[in-house]
Amino acid sequence: MAYTSDDIILWGKISQPLAALGEFKRKHTDGSTVDLDLYMQLYVVRKSVEWYNSQDTIDTDILYSISNYLFALEGIYGLDAQFLDGGSGGIVAPTTTASTTLPEPIDWVVSASAATATAPLSNGESTVTFNGMGGMPNLRGYNMDFTRNNLLQNTTDPGDGSTYYSWNRVTGVFALLNGAAFTSERLRILPTR
């Protein structure tokens, strides 16, 4: 599918803050390939493409060349930008994250009452499935941050006997590990991209 320079410029605008945040986050996971200057590259290149695209007399070879370069620079953030712009998100269309608005966090105090969508784990429970069934929200397709008693939890075993959790974003199964929920605990589930 061919894109217009206007499309690429718009995605460049959207990609810029996504790249700033995304590369900063990646710094903590994959520091070897991170490019903290990417957002600035996107800005500088996009401004030039934008200006040239606004001119009456254009060499289309030059316009294509610099537009394609901007598109290449946008990379994965360009795909996110297309998605936010209402496009398909590239070749593979996301299906489980169909909304641009993230689901609301679930924040509750554990009690003996039966589990609900706003308090999905009760005293003594350790597993719940967020698949849109049984009164639970459908959180499949999202990543998830989980806080237990105001402590952000890991998905790997800390090894010191403390709690952690597992999350399967395909099936929607969420599980507390090293300890079921117990009354008066403060739990918070935060869906993320």
Place this chain on the structure above:
Amino acid sequence: MAQTFSASQDVGNITVATFEDTSTGLVGVTGRLIYLRKYDGTYLVPTGTTTDYVFWPIGDTTIDIDCLDKDYCLDVTVAWYTGSTVGYTLTSLVLFRGYSERFLRQLVQALAANKTLITNKNFWDNMVRLRGLVDSAIQGVSLLNDQTITTFCLDEAKKLTDNRQTFF
């Protein structure tokens, strides 16, 4: 009734400043002059012009003035004559930044052709600096309406573009 005009510059003919009279409701206008005053108080006119102004025939909505040998921030005044007196005037600060933008576009072209250039610190730092100066010039007009600041930015940008071998 309103006296208004717009200005533009195109990369295809970068030395030409184009002005369009977009006024409405001016009564009894018989002639029109345009003044392009530079920061130093002198006037920019095409080669061979001996006056400070350029005559803009009243029958022409637009006028092309071939005078831009570099980027300028110009204090542009259009005077509409009603008979032998000036009936209306309008002065507006106008930025012509085509040379800097064209240079930046050439740098992007160079990047597109050789992606490793981005790792050349001298190249990249000065490219960002040039972009910053051009953006500052834009805001010098749009936000500050300040010919001094804008001209300073353009002059600094010109130092970079005039010394490509050193800075890029």
